[in-house]
Amino acid sequence: MAKIAVVGECMAELYMQGDGYKQTFAGDTFNCAVYLKRSSPKDSVEYISVLGKDSWSKKMTSCFKEHNLDTNYLDFKDDKTIGLYIITTDNGERSFSYWRGESAAKELFTTPVLEKIKEDISSFDMIYFSAISLAIMNEKGRNSFFETIQKARETGVKIVFDTNYRPKLYTNTQKAKDIYNEVINYCDIVLPSIEDEEDLWGVSDSNKIIEKLKTAGVKEIILKAGKEDIMYYYQNEIKIVKIKALENIVDSTSAGDSFNGAYLSARLNGDNIEDSILKGQELASKVIMHKGAIV
Numbered sequence: 001m002a003k004i005a006v007v008g009e010c011m012a013e014l015y016m017q018g019d020g021y022k023q024t025f026a027g028d029t030f031n032c033a034v035y036l037k038r039s040s041p042k043d044s045v046e047y048i049s050v051l052g053k054d055s056w057s058k059k060m061t062s063c064f065k066e067h068n069l070d071t072n073y074l075d076f077k078d079d080k081t082i083g084l085y086i087i088t089t090d091n092g093e094r095s096f097s098y099w100r101g102e103s104a105a106k107e108l109f110t111t112p113v114l115e116k117i118k119e120d121i122s123s124f125d126m127i128y129f130s131a132i133s134l135a136i137m138n139e140k141g142r143n144s145f146f147e148t149i150q151k152a153r154e155t156g157v158k159i160v161f162d163t164n165y166r167p168k169l170y171t172n173t174q175k176a177k178d179i180y181n182e183v184i185n186y187c188d189i190v191l192p193s194i195e196d197e198e199d200l201w202g203v204s205d206s207n208k209i210i211e212k213l214k215t216a217g218v219k220e221i222i223l224k225a226g227k228e229d230i231m232y233y234y235q236n237e238i239k240i241v242k243i244k245a246l247e248n249i250v251d252s253t254s255a256g257d258s259f260n261g262a263y264l265s266a267r268l269n270g271d272n273i274e275d276s277i278l279k280g281q282e283l284a285s286k287v288i289m290h291k292g293a294i295v
């Protein structure tokens with residue numbers, strides 16, 4: 001049984017259904033955690049976050065449990081709550097509006113449970129987080145987090161990063177670049193997407209994107225590119241996996257997160273890179289044919 005720690009923020013999610021809105025819970029790291037757990041139910045997937053003590057935070061905790069996520073390192077802040085986002089789609093391509101000002105998750109890696117996390121962190125096989133997890137943390141939390149993953153990595157824990165770039169979470173682009181440039185030095189596996197790289201760096205050359213991560217010491221890189229073929233780097237080779245492009249998708253929300261969940265589950269269970277990419281692709285192809293992050 002593998003043990004995976006997933007660090008980040010889950011929010012209330014709203015999307016149009018019929019004449020009104022359907023409310024669920026979602027957030028990039030949570031989405032990956034759910035799909036990872038579904039893909040390998042025997043593995044333990046621990047969702048690490050900070051919630052409030054209000055009724056919405058309680059509903060969210062129940063939702064984590066319904067998805068069979070472990071919740072041993074959740075913390076709960078007085079006078080805080082959870083964030084909210086609404087999905088809008090245009091020909092299936094999603095965009096988001098956010099309300100996350102009072103979100104307790106901004107306190108990640110600053111609350112009392114941090115001591116327990118630090119003590120236990122080397123018992124995990126893998127730690128997964130995203131650029132969104134890093135962007136919502138305050139400076140103190142991010143520094144504690146970086147210290148924790150560096151120590152964990154020294155004991156053999158695999159560190160996995162999804163580059164999900166959300167400009168609204170930064171006061172300026174340079175801050176996002178600085179965080180990215182630091183964190184890639186601490187990672188074993190990075191799961192970027194061409195769209196994020198273009199948005200943050202203005203770079204769409206796949207070889208350049210891979211070269212930069214490789215130079216930082218990343219050993220496994222899977223470059224997602226929507227409906228385009230996937231380029232990967234592993235054991236000093238760069239290769240391409242062909243994918244079947246789908247037209248007329250319903251909602252691209254969570255394409256990357258579901259891909260990551262199925263991919264990592266396959267890797268943890270001994271599949272090779274190409275088979276794991278195909279499993280990620282297969283799941284993402286189903287998810288984008290439905291509304292919402294969790295289908």
Ligand SMILES: Nc1ncnc2c1ncn2[C@@H]1O[C@H](COP(=O)(O)OP(=O)(O)O)[C@@H](O)[C@H]1O
Nearest residue numbers: 193224225226227244245246255256259281284
């Ligand atoms: N239109 C599509 N047709 C087929 N597969 C897709 C399509 N859109 C996304 N995918 C799958 O989902 C993965 C992640 O999509 P992408 O849009 O690159 O990530 P993100 O959601 O992080 O922006 C892709 O690598 C691919 O496997």
Ligand SMILES: O=C(O)C(=O)C[C@H](O)[C@H](O)COP(=O)(O)O
Nearest residue numbers: 026027028253254255256257293
């Ligand atoms: O944007 C955020 O802060 C969220 O967490 C909301 C969404 O659930 C994810 O962004 C979906 O992620 P993708 O897999 O890239 O579509």
